[in-house]
Amino acid sequence: MPAEIISEQVRRTVQRMLLAVQEYSLFCWEAVRSFWRQPHYWADTLIQSDLIGVGSVPIVVLTGFFTGGVLALQSAASLAQFGAQAYTGRFVSLSMFRELAPVLTGLMVSGRNASGMASELGSMVVTEQIDAMRALGTDPIKKLVAPRVFATVIALFLLTIVADTLGTAGGATVAVFLSHQNGNQYFNSAYQALVPADMIQGLTKPLFFGFIISTVGCFFGMKTTGGTQGVGRATTQAVVVSSVMIIFTDFLLSRVMLWLFPPV
Amino acid sequence: MDTMSQPVPESPPAEPAVDPVVFEHVSMAFNGPPVLEDVSFRLGPHETRILLGPAGVGKSVLLKLANGLLRPDSGRIFLFGEEITRMSEEKLLALRIRTGMVFQEGALFDSLTIRDNVGYQLIEQHLPDEVIDKRVRRALRFVELEHTFDMLPSSLSGGMRRRVAIARAIIAKPELLLYDSPTGGLDPVTSHTINELIVKERDVYHTPAILVTHRLQDAFTMATNVFSEATNQMEPLPTGQTHADTTFLVLREGKLVFDGSIRELIHSPDPFLQSFLA
Ligand SMILES: Nc1ncnc2c1ncn2[C@@H]1O[C@H](COP(=O)(O)OP(=O)(O)OP(=O)(O)O)[C@@H](O)[C@H]1O
Ligand SMILES: [Mg+2]
Numbered sequence: 001m002p003a004e005i006i007s008e009q010v011r012r013t014v015q016r017m018l019l020a021v022q023e024y025s026l027f028c029w030e031a032v033r034s035f036w037r038q039p040h041y042w043a044d045t046l047i048q049s050d051l052i053g054v055g056s057v058p059i060v061v062l063t064g065f066f067t068g069g070v071l072a073l074q075s076a077a078s079l080a081q082f083g084a085q086a087y088t089g090r091f092v093s094l095s096m097f098r099e100l101a102p103v104l105t106g107l108m109v110s111g112r113n114a115s116g117m118a119s120e121l122g123s124m125v126v127t128e129q130i131d132a133m134r135a136l137g138t139d140p141i142k143k144l145v146a147p148r149v150f151a152t153v154i155a156l157f158l159l160t161i162v163a164d165t166l167g168t169a170g171g172a173t174v175a176v177f178l179s180h181q182n183g184n185q186y187f188n189s190a191y192q193a194l195v196p197a198d199m200i201q202g203l204t205k206p207l208f209f210g211f212i213i214s215t216v217g218c219f220f221g222m223k224t225t226g227g228t229q230g231v232g233r234a235t236t237q238a239v240v241v242s243s244v245m246i247i248f249t250d251f252l253l254s255r256v257m258l259w260l261f262p263p264v
Numbered sequence: 265m266d267t268m269s270q271p272v273p274e275s276p277p278a279e280p281a282v283d284p285v286v287f288e289h290v291s292m293a294f295n296g297p298p299v300l301e302d303v304s305f306r307l308g309p310h311e312t313r314i315l316l317g318p319a320g321v322g323k324s325v326l327l328k329l330a331n332g333l334l335r336p337d338s339g340r341i342f343l344f345g346e347e348i349t350r351m352s353e354e355k356l357l358a359l360r361i362r363t364g365m366v367f368q369e370g371a372l373f374d375s376l377t378i379r380d381n382v383g384y385q386l387i388e389q390h391l392p393d394e395v396i397d398k399r400v401r402r403a404l405r406f407v408e409l410e411h412t413f414d415m416l417p418s419s420l421s422g423g424m425r426r427r428v429a430i431a432r433a434i435i436a437k438p439e440l441l442l443y444d445s446p447t448g449g450l451d452p453v454t455s456h457t458i459n460e461l462i463v464k465e466r467d468v469y470h471t472p473a474i475l476v477t478h479r480l481q482d483a484f485t486m487a488t489n490v491f492s493e494a495t496n497q498m499e500p501l502p503t504g505q506t507h508a509d510t511t512f513l514v515l516r517e518g519k520l521v522f523d524g525s526i527r528e529l530i531h532s533p534d535p536f537l538q539s540f541l542a
Contacts, residue, residue, distance in 0.1 A: 133373075
């Protein structure tokens with residue numbers, strides 16, 4: 001019976017997904033737990049911070065600047081209709097701080113580093129380097145995963161601030177040079193718009209996103225099977241899953257923030 | 265001898281000798297038919313056991329079970345007298361530090377130099393750089409690859425990588441060695457060099473070992489040669505003699521079908537063993 005076959009298929013898929021979620025949660029728990037246990041690999045953490053943080057600065061600068069710019073471009077016209085052009089700065093900075101800087105930075109870093117982690121760890125799995133590490137008495141979670149998680153969380157936090165700043169600057173550039181607005185007015189409205197609730201929201205999100213990027217990247221890398229092809233598959237899955245999770249978590253966090261800090 | 269200045273605890277000969285590896289009724293399956301079924305054997309102190317069997321029979325799996333890289337479905341495994349079957353990974357890591365393993369494909373860390381690969385365990389112990397350098401050079405000299413010190417694994421040949429893997433496994437003076445097909449896919453000359461290294465490790469340091477090999481020739485070489493420190497070479501034992509502590513295990517379709525000396529192996533009437541030896 002086709003209906004039965006389909007329901008069986010659905011059951012299996014759901015089962016497999018639940019199993020993966022359970023595995024992932026355990027993996028995250030192990031990663032977090034390893035922060036509190038010796039030994040700590042600070043040198044590896046530093047290398048990863050450089051790779052993830054410093055390495056991502058150019059793309060984050062470009063993304064931030066042009067996103068701010070396009071926000072100013074799009075909003076200027078519609079705000080002008082209501083004679084509200086003076087609010088361009090406010091619109092740009094609010095959008096950047098609350099949503100776009102964390103999410104876009106997260107997606108950029110996910111594309112760059114979740115894939116990198118998955119392919120690096122995946123190659124190590126298929127060439128038995130992870131087993132070799134365990135055979136030499138090193139816990140790969142401590143040596144490979146924990147430094148990446150720590151570095152990504154810190155790096156994403158800082159990169160988001162970079163994106164916030166560059167976004168506001170990009171908006172200013174467009175407002176002043178293309179829409180011929182007053183620069184002072186722009187920055188004033190941008191600055192005044194930001195209340196602590198927005199800051200908290202904007203700076204909490206990257207902490208979650210950084211955790212998602214690194215744990216998903218490492219998780220798919222560590223459970224790679226099936227040779228080189230498996231590494232490719234793990235890489236793609238890591239980027240897809242971490243991107244979707246970032247956007248979904250963004251929604252949840254925004255909801256929670258609205259509930260914690262109701263708009264006055 | 266000045267015995268007073270020596271701290272007493274860590275003097276191995278004083279302890280009653282435990283068998284480094286014991287398998288008791290071990291079974292193991294991945295998603296499918298069992299790979300190993302009811303495997304029992306023990307590796308005595310100072311013993312070398314050579315594990316033979318057709319490709320895909322589960323030799324690598326058995327080796328990974330021995331140091332807890334894999335966990336059996338049933339049965340019990342003891343490493344240095346401690347049951348590791350359900351031991352936490354954290355405790356296992358501490359036990360594994362006392363073992364050395366040579367993987368089938370070498371499994372060198374491809375982003376680290378040969379120095380950092382070989383010295384991995386010493387770096388983990390935060391020894392001073394000069395000490396690490398010195399000991400790495402000594403280990404590399406043991407495998408005759410001192411000139412590769414600063415190279416990356418990718419610029420080495422297969423046989424060289426295998427020898428570096430041996431250097432990495434022996435540098436911290438392990439109490440147990442696990443060799444997975446150290447001569448697999450190598451030419452006879454390189455194989456001979458590697459066999460000699462393994463025999464040297466066996467006869468000079470008396471490290472107990474389990475060695476997987478496809479090449480019957482290598483297995484016989486191990487059993488009929490001894491390392492002479494005088495000439496720094498492997499030398500054949502007088503005809504008819506075999507190395508007493510080198511014995512054989514044969515796996516067939518997941519079962520251990522042979523456990524004994526080379527003489528028993530050669531004279532076994534079992535048709536499978538005969539065809540395997542042929
Ligand atoms: N991680 C794994 N997942 C699933 N199956 C595995 C895994 N490792 C080994 N196997 C299966 O176990 C069986 C034994 O594999 P193993 O690598 O131990 O063989 P082997 O005796 O070492 O072979 P070879 O002589 O070719 O090295 C094979 O059928 C293999 O498919
Ligand atoms: Mg094998």
